[in-house]
Amino acid sequence: xxxxxxxxxxxxxxxxxxxxxxxxxxxxxxxxxxxxxxxxxxxxxxxxxxxxxxxxxxxxxxxxxxxxxxxxxxxxxxxxxxxxxxxxxxxxxxxxxxxxxxxxxxxxxxxxxxxxxxxxxxxxxxxxxxxxxxxxxxxxxxxxxxxxxxxxxxxxxxxxxxxxxxxxxxxxxxxxxxxxxxxxxxxxxxxxxxxxxxxxxxxxxxxxxxxxxxxxxxxxxxxxxxxxxxxxxxxxxxxxxxxxxxxx
Amino acid sequence: xxxxxxxxxxxxxxxxxxxxxxxxxxxxxxxxxxxxxxxxxxxxxxxxxxxxxxxxxxxxxxxxxxxxxxxxxxxxxxxxxxxxxxxxxxxxxxxxxxxxxxxxxxxxxxxxxxxxxxxxxxxxxxxxxxxxxxxxxxxxxxxxxxxxxxxxxxxxxxxxxxxxxxxxxxxxxxxxxxxxxxxxxxxxxxxxxxxxxxxxxxxxxxxxxxxxxxxxxxxxxxxxxxxxxxxxxxxxxxxxxxxxxxxxxxxxxxxxxxxxxxxxx
Numbered sequence: 001x002x003x004x005x006x007x008x009x010x011x012x013x014x015x016x017x018x019x020x021x022x023x024x025x026x027x028x029x030x031x032x033x034x035x036x037x038x039x040x041x042x043x044x045x046x047x048x049x050x051x052x053x054x055x056x057x058x059x060x061x062x063x064x065x066x067x068x069x070x071x072x073x074x075x076x077x078x079x080x081x082x083x084x085x086x087x088x089x090x091x092x093x094x095x096x097x098x099x100x101x102x103x104x105x106x107x108x109x110x111x112x113x114x115x116x117x118x119x120x121x122x123x124x125x126x127x128x129x130x131x132x133x134x135x136x137x138x139x140x141x142x143x144x145x146x147x148x149x150x151x152x153x154x155x156x157x158x159x160x161x162x163x164x165x166x167x168x169x170x171x172x173x174x175x176x177x178x179x180x181x182x183x184x185x186x187x188x189x190x191x192x193x194x195x196x197x198x199x200x201x202x203x204x205x206x207x208x209x210x211x212x213x214x215x216x217x218x219x220x221x222x223x224x225x226x227x228x229x230x231x232x233x234x235x236x237x238x239x240x241x242x243x244x245x246x247x248x
Numbered sequence: 249x250x251x252x253x254x255x256x257x258x259x260x261x262x263x264x265x266x267x268x269x270x271x272x273x274x275x276x277x278x279x280x281x282x283x284x285x286x287x288x289x290x291x292x293x294x295x296x297x298x299x300x301x302x303x304x305x306x307x308x309x310x311x312x313x314x315x316x317x318x319x320x321x322x323x324x325x326x327x328x329x330x331x332x333x334x335x336x337x338x339x340x341x342x343x344x345x346x347x348x349x350x351x352x353x354x355x356x357x358x359x360x361x362x363x364x365x366x367x368x369x370x371x372x373x374x375x376x377x378x379x380x381x382x383x384x385x386x387x388x389x390x391x392x393x394x395x396x397x398x399x400x401x402x403x404x405x406x407x408x409x410x411x412x413x414x415x416x417x418x419x420x421x422x423x424x425x426x427x428x429x430x431x432x433x434x435x436x437x438x439x440x441x442x443x444x445x446x447x448x449x450x451x452x453x454x455x456x457x458x459x460x461x462x463x464x465x466x467x468x469x470x471x472x473x474x475x476x477x478x479x480x481x482x483x484x485x486x487x488x489x490x491x492x493x494x495x496x497x498x499x500x501x502x503x504x505x506x507x508x509x510x511x512x513x
Contacts, residue, residue: 044506050344052508076346085340085509103345
């Protein structure tokens with residue numbers, strides 16, 4: 001059974017089509033990059049995988065569970081981190097993590113919080129209010145929240161946004177180690193192509209709500225005859241712009 | 249000078265855009281003066297009619313004010329609980345967690361009980377100190393009044409949340425004002441009979457009006473009108489069912505619009 005399975009998923013908002021006939025599956029234990037320019041449909045896809053966005057058509061399954069009708073069977077085993085969804089800023093980091101630990105029924109919560117704070121190197125921030133954290137610290141705490149329940153399926157939206165190169169590297173190492181130790185399936189949306197190249201087994205390239213290409217980072221680089229994934233990304237993102245200019 | 253006027257104009261333009269994009273903000277502008285005119289108008293009519301026979305005036309007004317505030321705090325307890333998540337952009341985290349809608353509603357209700365207790369209990373005690381009025385002399389029926397008014401605040405809160413989920417954060421002013429819209433018909437400070445006939449019909453379908461009528465029956469006549477209590481309970485059951493269903497559909501609607509991860513203005 002694939003950990004993530006999307007079949008013919010489309011999402012339309014009146015006249016706007018956010019995602020059109022998207023199909024892909026991710027085997028358990030894979031770390032997959034979801035790439036695409038702004039408006040490509042990445043957030044819509046993640047929303048559907050989390051069950052907080054209903055498809056116009058198609059099916060979305062996580063760990064074999066239909067996320068439209070039965071999402072509460074899968075949600076205890078999933079988690080999500082995004083710099084665009086924040087934690088209550090008047091609570092301390094520890095209080096925030098206690099609340100989320102409670103929502104996920106995590107046993108020995110205090111010990112788990114200490115463990116994750118140690119692993120992500122923010123023990124000294126536990127008693128600081130979330131609203132007082134720097135952008136990079138918030139990103140680390142958000143990742144800790146996403147790791148609290150040791151998810152089997154982890155969705156990460158820009159996990160290293162706002163981090164300095166050293167912190168970002170630590171974070172990437174942490175994500176890679178977590179996958180290696182637990183066999184978790186990770187879907188990672190990022191605009192940092194070097195990060196995707198370093199971490200991901202497989203890459204899904206979206207554009208205009210459609211899946212335009214996929215493969216391992218090396219396969220994509222070879223297929224497009226480019227130096228690296230960033231050049232591949234630019235080539236795909238600017239494809240229509242080139243056509244538009246030709247037509248003009 | 250010209251540049252200064254342009255900058256002032258730019259800020260004003262921002263407020264005009266904001267108001268134009270949010271009908272609740274526009275409604276709020278006219279809401280409070282209208283409400284106060286209606287409330288004080290009916291209260292004055294009642295006072296004029298009973299000016300020579302008003303031995304229970306202090307009790308009626310203080311008990312009315314305290315119980316009315318209980319309803320408001322209860323509704324705000326639910327609505328503000330939701331708004332806190334919205335303000336901190338945390339709603340997405342809640343809805344992607346295993347927290348089920350009925351569990352969330354239960355948590356909002358318990359939080360509302362805590363907030364209402366913290367805010368109204370001190371006022372009840374201070375009324376004894378300042379005015380020698382002890383609301384607890386209403387006896388056992390007071391428990392029924394409190395439960396019914398808080399219950400009403402809960403389903404009212406659910407409806408407010410549903411509207412905010414539908415129209416976005418611009419509708420949050422509703423959380424602060426909407427319960428006041430029923431204040432004139434709730435007959436907090438005067439009996440339902442003071443109202444014109446068409447408003448009495450609306451009053452009859454509000455649990456709060458039955459509670460305040462019951463409160464007056466105890467204060468003025470020393471009798472507990474069980475029928476009023478049963479009306480309040482029956483109406484609350486119906487509205488609670490409606491409130492839960494409406495909120496459930498609002499969540500589904502927000503899922504359909506993809507609004508749960510990004511609810512904003």
